[in-house]
Amino acid sequence: MSRKPIIAGNWKMYKTVKESVDFVKQLEGKLKDVTDREILVCPTALAAASVVDALRFTNIQVGLQDAHWENEGAYTGNISPIMLKDAGVHYIILGHSERRQYDNDTDHRINAKLKNVLRSGLKAIVCVGETLSEREKGQTEKVVETQVNGCFEGIGLGDLAGIVIAYEPVWAIGTGKTATPEQANEVHSFIRKLIGKKYNAEASEKIRIQYGGSVKPENIKQLMAQLDIDGALVGGASLKVDSFTAIVRF
Numbered sequence: 001m002s003r004k005p006i007i008a009g010n011w012k013m014y015k016t017v018k019e020s021v022d023f024v025k026q027l028e029g030k031l032k033d034v035t036d037r038e039i040l041v042c043p044t045a046l047a048a049a050s051v052v053d054a055l056r057f058t059n060i061q062v063g064l065q066d067a068h069w070e071n072e073g074a075y076t077g078n079i080s081p082i083m084l085k086d087a088g089v090h091y092i093i094l095g096h097s098e099r100r101q102y103d104n105d106t107d108h109r110i111n112a113k114l115k116n117v118l119r120s121g122l123k124a125i126v127c128v129g130e131t132l133s134e135r136e137k138g139q140t141e142k143v144v145e146t147q148v149n150g151c152f153e154g155i156g157l158g159d160l161a162g163i164v165i166a167y168e169p170v171w172a173i174g175t176g177k178t179a180t181p182e183q184a185n186e187v188h189s190f191i192r193k194l195i196g197k198k199y200n201a202e203a204s205e206k207i208r209i210q211y212g213g214s215v216k217p218e219n220i221k222q223l224m225a226q227l228d229i230d231g232a233l234v235g236g237a238s239l240k241v242d243s244f245t246a247i248v249r250f
């Protein structure tokens, strides 16, 4: 079964509204002809509506970096998926390690957010991954399994079509240290088997699993050559038009 590659740029807390719009206008010109993979940029919430406008009728979709577990309410400083859907956003990244570290995203909370994202008719990228000390203690599989089980609690087979998993070893994010393609694929294949156990063989074949952590134009080809790697979630290298273009075109 062939899975359509998905390359996403996570801009984190970078780029003003104007910088975001200028960026996607350039990007769009460079990637017009690409139809065999999904392309996604994830700006700040502030820039989302302007980026959606700039990318209307193009092959580039827009994601956000988080969304709330409720659709409205007294939650100062938050944005709900239904509002983002209304603004034209397609995907929400959930459980990024930086949010787990600095913004209290636990598996339980990510699970509640995931349910609300899917209910709102949006798609989700659910991030999992171990820290360096967990890897060194040989706990990678256990950690990733706990995260997948927690984030997918109560998620039905029919919901999986709206979910992409991103395996992002925390020690490889923003550090320049990429997991080797083989190291990454080992965990991807473990996650795929896990989805097979939790759901069924077809679901495990179908689900797309992105790799994230210091993805660059220089290493994307080898990563994408691995059997169980279906795309990339790119931080630093997604902030420049040329490097993100090269990664999308791997």
Ligand code: PGA
Residues within 6 Å of the ligand: 010, 168, 172, 173, 174, 175, 176, 212, 213, 214, 215, 233, 234, 235, 236, 237
């Ligand atoms: P990086 O970030 O590419 O800068 O390592 C990846 C991510 O945080 O998704």
